[in-house]
Amino acid sequence: MLTVIFFAHSRYRAEIASSLVPASVELALAEQESGRNRPVLCVIGGSSCQYSLQSVYTEVQREAHLTHVVLQKEEYDILKELAELEETPNVAGLELPGIDIASLAKGYGANAVSTRTAGELGTVYRVSLKVK
Numbered sequence: 001m002l003t004v005i006f007f008a009h010s011r012y013r014a015e016i017a018s019s020l021v022p023a024s025v026e027l028a029l030a031e032q033e034s035g036r037n038r039p040v041l042c043v044i045g046g047s048s049c050q051y052s053l054q055s056v057y058t059e060v061q062r063e064a065h066l067t068h069v070v071l072q073k074e075e076y077d078i079l080k081e082l083a084e085l086e087e088t089p090n091v092a093g094l095e096l097p098g099i100d101i102a103s104l105a106k107g108y109g110a111n112a113v114s115t116r117t118a119g120e121l122g123t124v125y126r127v128s129l130k131v132k
Helices: 020-034 055-061 077-085 101-107 118-130
Strands: 003-008 040-045 066-072 111-115
Touching (some): 020 040, 020 066, 066 101, 111 118
Parallel strands (some): 003 066, 003 111, 040 066
């Protein structure tokens, strides 16, 4: 069974495109089909996750051994940077406070846990490696 880990810590920054989530689904399914069943880890930013969270449903239905770590800063960093580059700072809609990604993942049937510290993240990650 899939485990989604939501780790909120404003100090971290993710520079990963949203296509990583669907790609990790395919990798986990390939592992399953090959019989190796090695766990797959996908680390992604909270704003990028918004583009591909629906793939969690496929992961759950196919029982992929995949763990997501979502680093959430509650803002669209890349779009904020683009706005500053284009000299149009303070664009509306780039703040994303209060989105509960763990609850969204649970809505798709995933096991989901929110963590706040690196220690909690490590503990939950080790457990996720054992869950299948």
